[in-house]
Amino acid sequence: MSVRSWFRLLTVIAARMGLSMAAGLLIWAHAPALLIGWHGRPRRLHAPASEARDVVVYQPLQGRTPRSGQVVVVIDPARPPRLLIHRVGKVWGYLPGP
Numbered sequence: 001m002s003v004r005s006w007f008r009l010l011t012v013i014a015a016r017m018g019l020s021m022a023a024g025l026l027i028w029a030h031a032p033a034l035l036i037g038w039h040g041r042p043r044r045l046h047a048p049a050s051e052a053r054d055v056v057v058y059q060p061l062q063g064r065t066p067r068s069g070q071v072v073v074v075i076d077p078a079r080p081p082r083l084l085i086h087r088v089g090k091v092w093g094y095l096p097g098p
Contacts, residue, residue, distance in 0.1 A: 032057070056085055065091060 032038040076082040
């Protein structure tokens with residue numbers, strides 16, 4: 001094989017490795033949302049550790065009752081597509097959904 005053939009072979013291998021790595025990182029970044037239902041949303045929580053435009057990863061409760069101190073994501077009743085993030089203070093009892 002000539003030097004040009006070797007160079008072309010190494011270039012193709014390097015390009016395929018780069019594409020494979022990019023595809024792997026893309027899959028790794030989206031795996032939580034695709035596999036276990038986690039979603040990320042910007043948050044504006046009034047806790048001291050939060051800042052504007054922070055991202056919160058959450059998972060639907062799916063019928064479970066939230067515990068005291070747990071952070072929950074709910075739909076804003078004033079603006080239905082908007083989500084609100086709050087920390088549960090005290091759980092009084094189970095309220096069935098609509």
